[in-house]
Amino acid sequence: MRHGLLLIDERGRVVLASGRILNILGGREGVISQGSSLREVLRIVRRCAGGAWGQVRAQMWSHVRARLPRPHAEHISGTFEMTLQQHLLEVHLQPVTGGRWAVAFEDVTARRAAEAEAEAMARRDPLTGLPNRLLLRERLQEALGRLRRSREGCAVLLIDLDRFKPVNDTLGHPMGDALLKKVADRLRSTVRPTDTVARIGGDEFVILQTGVREASDTQALARRLVDLVGRTYMVDGHLLTIGASVGVALAPGDGSEADTLLKNADLALYRAKLDGRATYRFFEPEMDARMQARRRLELDMRQALARREFQLHYQPQLQLEGNRLVGCEALIRWQHPVRGTVSPLDFIPLAEEIGLIVPIGEWVMRQACRDAVTWPAPLSVAVNVSPAQFKSERLVEMVMSALAASGLPATRLEVEITEGVLLQESERTLQTLHRLRELGVRVSMDDFGTGYSSLSYLRSFPFDKIKIDRSFVSDLSSNRDGEAIIRAIAGLGKSLGMTTVAEGVETADQLERIRAEGCTDVQGYLISRPISAAEVLKFLTAAPRNQ
Numbered sequence: 001m002r003h004g005l006l007l008i009d010e011r012g013r014v015v016l017a018s019g020r021i022l023n024i025l026g027g028r029e030g031v032i033s034q035g036s037s038l039r040e041v042l043r044i045v046r047r048c049a050g051g052a053w054g055q056v057r058a059q060m061w062s063h064v065r066a067r068l069p070r071p072h073a074e075h076i077s078g079t080f081e082m083t084l085q086q087h088l089l090e091v092h093l094q095p096v097t098g099g100r101w102a103v104a105f106e107d108v109t110a111r112r113a114a115e116a117e118a119e120a121m122a123r124r125d126p127l128t129g130l131p132n133r134l135l136l137r138e139r140l141q142e143a144l145g146r147l148r149r150s151r152e153g154c155a156v157l158l159i160d161l162d163r164f165k166p167v168n169d170t171l172g173h174p175m176g177d178a179l180l181k182k183v184a185d186r187l188r189s190t191v192r193p194t195d196t197v198a199r200i201g202g203d204e205f206v207i208l209q210t211g212v213r214e215a216s217d218t219q220a221l222a223r224r225l226v227d228l229v230g231r232t233y234m235v236d237g238h239l240l241t242i243g244a245s246v247g248v249a250l251a252p253g254d255g256s257e258a259d260t261l262l263k264n265a266d267l268a269l270y271r272a273k274l275d276g277r278a279t280y281r282f283f284e285p286e287m288d289a290r291m292q293a294r295r296r297l298e299l300d301m302r303q304a305l306a307r308r309e310f311q312l313h314y315q316p317q318l319q320l321e322g323n324r325l326v327g328c329e330a331l332i333r334w335q336h337p338v339r340g341t342v343s344p345l346d347f348i349p350l351a352e353e354i355g356l357i358v359p360i361g362e363w364v365m366r367q368a369c370r371d372a373v374t375w376p377a378p379l380s381v382a383v384n385v386s387p388a389q390f391k392s393e394r395l396v397e398m399v400m401s402a403l404a405a406s407g408l409p410a411t412r413l414e415v416e417i418t419e420g421v422l423l424q425e426s427e428r429t430l431q432t433l434h435r436l437r438e439l440g441v442r443v444s445m446d447d448f449g450t451g452y453s454s455l456s457y458l459r460s461f462p463f464d465k466i467k468i469d470r471s472f473v474s475d476l477s478s479n480r481d482g483e484a485i486i487r488a489i490a491g492l493g494k495s496l497g498m499t500t501v502a503e504g505v506e507t508a509d510q511l512e513r514i515r516a517e518g519c520t521d522v523q524g525y526l527i528s529r530p531i532s533a534a535e536v537l538k539f540l541t542a543a544p545r546n547q
C-alpha cells in the first residue's frame with residue numbers, strides 16, 4: 001500500500017491511523033496507532049530517521065514553519081516531501097472540521113524514479129544515447145556560466161555529415177541508423193570526458209569542447225573530426241564512406257550566449273559546405289554580414305515577381321552560313337528600385353539554392369514564349385532552365401502550358417541546360433528531356449567544355465546544339481589551345497549532326513577564326529548585346545548582317 005492516513009484531533013492525539021505506509025514511519029522503532037500523541041509520532045519518526053533526522057526535520061519544518069502563523073497545527077495545510085528509510089514520502093496536511101487535521105502520506109519513490117528517468121530520457125537521443133539539443137543547451141549554458149566566473153573558454157563544433165542521405169535513401173533506414181551509431185561512437189572516442197557530444201538532428205552532431213585555452217586546441221579537434229568521420233565504415237557487410245563538414249564558434253570571442261554560438265557555428269558550417277565539404281571552418285564576423293546580405297537579397301527576390309521587377313532581354317544568334325539570324329537567347333534582368341540592375345550571376349545561384357528559380361523560371365518561360373510568338377517565323381527563342389527546375393515534377397507540363405497559352409510552336413522553343421542538370425538523378429532528368437523533345441522542343445547544352453564530363457553527356461542525350469563556352473572564344477586571341485578546342489568541338493558537333501554555337505564573340509577576328517574552325521552559329525557582343533524585348537523586333541527585321 002503506497003498510501004497512509006493519520007487523523008489528529010485538536011489535542012494532538014491520533015484518532016485514526018491507517019495504511020501500511022505507517023510501517024515505514026514507524027518501522028522497527030514502534031507503531032503509530034490510534035491513541036498515539038503527536039509528540040510520540042515525532043519521536044518514532046525521529047528514531048526511524050536515525051542519522052538522517054536532521055535532514056528529515058529540515059524537510060518537515062521548512063514546510064510547517066513557513067505556514068505557521070501561530071503554533072496551532074490546524075492552520076497547517078499543504079504538501080511537502082521527506083525521505084525516510086530510502087523512501088520518498090509525499091506528505092499532505094489538511095485541516096478538517098472540529099479543529100482536527102489529516103495527514104496523508106504517499107510513497108512516491110517509484111513514481112519519482114520513473115519521472116527522473118523520463119526526464120533524463122527527454123534529454124537523450126534514443127538512437128545513439130547521446131545528449132540531445134535540450135541537454136546540449138543546458139551544458140552549454142553551464143559552460144558559459146563557468147566562463148563568466150573563471151574565464152575558461154569553450155567551443156561549439158557543429159558537424160554535418162556529407163553524403164549521409166544517399167546511404168539512408170539507397171540502403172534503407174536501418175542501415176542509416178547503424179551508421180549514425182558508429183559515427184556517434186567515433187565522436188565519443190575522440191573527445192575528453194568533460195566534453196559533450198550531442199546529436200541534434202538527423203545527421204547533425206555538436207561537440208561542446210570545454211577548457212579551451214587557445215583556438216589551436218579546437219582546431220586540432222576539428223581536424224581530427226573531419227579525418228575520423230571520413231574514414232570508411234563497415235556496416236552490415238557494406239563498406240560506406242561519408243564525410244564531415246564542421247563549423248566552429250569559440251566562446252567568448254564569437255559570442256557568450258548559447259543561441260549566438262550555435263548560430264555562428266551554423267554560419268561557419270555553411271561556409272565549410274560551400275568550400276567543398278569534408279572540411280572545417282571557424283566563424284568569422286563577415287560570415288554574418290554576408291548571410292544577412294543574402295537574406296535581404298532573398299526577401300527582395302521573393303517580392304520581385306509580384307512587383308514585376310524582372311524583365312527579359314534577348315541576345316540574337318547568327319547562323320554563319322548565309323549570315324542569317326536564327327533566334328535569340330532570353331536573359332533575365334532584374335531592375336530593383338534601390339539596388340538598380342542586378343546581374344543574373346548575382347541572384348540566379350541563390351534562387352536555385354532556395355527553390356525560387358521554379359516560379360522565376362516559369363515566368364521566364366511564359367514571357368519568352370509570349371515575346372517570341374511576335375517574331376517572324378521560324379525565329380526561335382532559347383530559354384535557360386536550371387537544375388532545380390528539373391527537380392520539379394511540373395516542368396514538362398509548365399512548358400506545354402506556356403506554349404499553348406502563347407501559341408508559339410514547340411519547334412521555335414529551345415531549352416538550354418548546363419551540365420549541372422545532368423549531374424542530378426540522371427534517369428529522371430533524361431526522361432524529362434526526352435519528353436520535351438517529343439513535344440518538338442529543341443535541347444541545347446550550354447557552357448560546353450567547362451564541366452567535368454561534357455563529352456560523356458553528349459553520349460547520354462542527343463542534343464540539338466552545343467554552345468561552346470565563351471572562355472574558349474576569348475582564349476582565341478591569346479592562346480592556340482583555344483583554337484584547337486573549338487576545332488575539335490565543331491568537328492564533334494558536325495559528326496553528331498549537332499549545331500555548334502560559339503558564345504561571347506566580340507571581335508571580327510574571333511568571328512573569322514570561328515568560321516574557319518567550322519562552327520555553325522555565333523552569339524556575342526559583335527552581333528549584338530542582349531537587348532530589350534522592344535528592340536528585338538527592330539533588330540530581327542533589319543537587313544541581314546554582313547559580318
Ligand SMILES: Nc1nc2c(ncn2[C@@H]2O[C@@H]3COP(=O)(O)O[C@H]4[C@@H](O)[C@H](n5cnc6c(=O)[nH]c(N)nc65)O[C@@H]4COP(=O)(O)O[C@H]3[C@H]2O)c(=O)[nH]1
Pocket residue numbers: 315330331332343344345348361364384385386446447470503504505506523524525526530
Ligand atoms: N563578355 C561577354 N559576355 C557576353 C557576350 N555575349 C553574351 N554575353 C553574356 O554571356 C551570358 C550568356 O548567358 P549564359 O552563358 O546562359 O549565362 C547566363 C545564365 O547561366 C544565367 N541566366 C540568365 N538568364 C537566365 C534565366 O532566365 N534563367 C536561368 N536559369 N539562368 C539565367 O545567368 C548567366 C549570365 O547571364 P548574363 O549576365 O545575361 O550574361 C549572358 C550574356 O550577357 C560577349 O560577347 N562577351
